[in-house]
Amino acid sequence: MSKVLGIVPARSGSKRVPGKNMRLLNGKPLLSYALDAALNSKKLTAIAVSSDDETILNSAGQYHSKILCIQRPESLSTDQSTALEYTQHALDFLEKHNSLHFDLIVIIQVTSPFTISDDIDSVIECLEASKADCAASVRRVPHDLHPIKFKRIEHGLLVPLVEAENGRMAAHQLEPVYVRNGAVYASRIELIQKNQLLNENCAAFIMPDERSLDINTEMDLRFAQFLMQSL
Template sequence: MKILGLIPARGGSKGVPKKNIKLLGKKPLIEYTIDSAKESTLLTQIVVSTDHEEIAIAAEIYGCKPPFIRPAELAEDTSTSLEVVQHAIGFFESQNIFFDAVCLLQPTSPFREKGCIDKAITQFIHTQADCLVSVLPIPLEYNPHWAFEETENGLLKIATGETTIIPRRQALPKAFHRDGSIYITKTEVIKNGSLYGNKIAYMESNPEFHVNIDTMEDWEKAEKIVNKL
């Protein structure tokens, strides 16, 4: 299976300015993800998608020269990951280069255990899923079966649509949230307008090293983690 490793890194971060090239420990944030991707033996090609010249230069220095500069309209706060992935697929197919799937690796989740990308790809292939995402368990107190949504008249309803609450925590089904580290999706699913499709496989990440950097508080957490590595 031909799999594109895609690292999206726009330049317009507001929560942590220039975070993709900001030093975390002894190296820029983006280098952590480039290094993880380069460890993989199952990624066919690794590409950084960026709109920013400084990030492009940094990516080239760390062995991952971008083959294109992402259009500015795909680097706005409102731009979606799906649009970024579709753009990359379109670029390569215009060069008669085709991939069966895309592995999206976000630099904002810099800490991946050694071998986890290939483990995820192997599981993705084995399950024949439309998509595989890396996840972490949702704490029981935040389980969707115990969560509420506001109704139009200002009251509450159970978020899952059930009419009665599951009374015992032991009876709650497992629930997970995306940790932002790995998304693998079949190209045909992406072309049909989804990063997930209908059949979603998952791989649990190590919560000890989890961080998804969006704010300075997240960055400070990342600095504490990197000091333990």
């Protein structure tokens, strides 16, 4: 059975939504939704919160005794810092301080509060059942945003970004396409040891639109609040 680490990244800085990770959504900090999903997972061996913010770490530590708290250095908490960097830091920290080693790493994003434990477990299962190096949650792109409908502007005129083979196509003729929804990522430890988090050998788990909201702006947060109250 794979040893799987779930990492919930929660740095303090957010320019578009200040204090985003601890902002209230339906009366609960945004962070708590990711923690609940992780705690209810049947596949995670351990759960860690990586943050440069002591308030966030204290909140996570008090939320559940199972949660490991990792103090992330400021150098890995800037806008330019990568997910690979804080993942490698978390692995090194847990090996040094807790003697823990893992086969798979899963990143669970705080900005996707509608993610449930089944989504986390399904991404892990997709990876375990395949020969892929990594896996990611995705959502289907609606037909009105299909790449074949994209245009660029040249000299004030709309020009197709992608030429349709048969000219204009009806919605039902368009091949389904998918985009990563930013909710859950999983990687084999061997890939991370090669200084990669994701590559092209990536399995996919399709999440429904209603669980694929990614909060990056104040409007996203307000929309999430509306959805929560509508459920």
